[in-house]
Amino acid sequence: MSATEHLTMTNFEELKDRTFTVVSAELPVVLELVEVKKMGSGEREGGAFSVLWQGPSEPFLPQSIYRFSQAELGEHELFIVPVAEKTDGFQYESVFT
Numbered sequence: 001m002s003a004t005e006h007l008t009m010t011n012f013e014e015l016k017d018r019t020f021t022v023v024s025a026e027l028p029v030v031l032e033l034v035e036v037k038k039m040g041s042g043e044r045e046g047g048a049f050s051v052l053w054q055g056p057s058e059p060f061l062p063q064s065i066y067r068f069s070q071a072e073l074g075e076h077e078l079f080i081v082p083v084a085e086k087t088d089g090f091q092y093e094s095v096f097t
Helices: 009-013
Strands: 019-022 029-040 048-054 064-070 074-086 089-096
Touching: 009 029, 009 048, 029 089, 048 074
Parallel strands: none
Antiparallel strands: 019 029, 019 064, 029 048, 048 089, 064 074, 074 089
């Protein structure tokens, strides 16, 4: 598993519209990366940013730290927060500062 402090906005921009699998949930859950947004200055290289994933209606993932797996990015533990419920499922956000 890789350290999240080395992840940059560019890492995620290159993976927009691709899927990530939450492998630490009871059953694996596939989320699609739908948005990467700059948030100003931060401690990390390139500044702060947020990422938004679209997930299914079920299962619902409560706010927590989950292990994500993605073919090109590898595995990382990310803190996600549910931020919206859309007709096709829940959206989750991670903020990197």
